[in-house]
Amino acid sequence: MTPTRISIILFKDFELLDVFGPAEFFSHVENLGVEFLSPDGQPIASSQGVEIIPDGSYSQISGDVLMVPGGLGTRSLATDTHFLQELRKLAHSTTLTLSVCTGSALLAAAGLLDGYRATSNKQAFNWARSHGTTVDWAHKARWVHDRDIWTSSGIAAGMDMAAAFVAHYFGENTADNIAQKMELRISKDPDSDPFAV
Secondary structure: OOOOOEEEEEOOOEHHHHHHHHHHHHOOOOOOOOEEEOOOOEEEEEOOOOOEOOEHHHHHHHOOOEEEEEOOHHHOOOOHHHHHHHHHHHHHOOOEEEOOOOHHHHHOOOOOOOOOOOOOOOOHHHHHHHOOOOEEEEEOEEEEEEOOOEEEEEHHHHHHHHHHHHHHHOOOOHHHHHHOOOOOOOOOOOOOOOOOO
């Protein structure tokens, strides 16, 4: 299956680069769309104070890939039962799920990573790990691809995961050409995160 549309969910105090680093990479792939969704379809601000006008609400999801960013907003959402229920619904409506940074903690808290190998932001790794005791957490990984779920380490690692995702589904030449266009040096080793200490 070749992905056709990535639905990126936004929430209060999401991390800006978690969203727009991968979104920039995906936007260069022919026939791959990107949409941004907020809980109610209203503008929503990142933790940096940048307000984003979304394409619609969570209930209007139209992608076959769900992407969940991280950020300070994940701290309260990881115990928000209504949000976690909504997240499960969104994930089950798509074929593939991606997370960046502490977005994996939300997936874990929703039970979506049970039995999966995954990673997260190294500075918040123990916190993320506390939300998924049946997850095989990979501390040294830059990103992890396990079946239908992709997770990445912190913030900028999302662009490495995005490049790997594009290489996997659209070809390595496509990913390399996009990285060249973006003047981006990507890490191609998923098991080596220089920030893992």
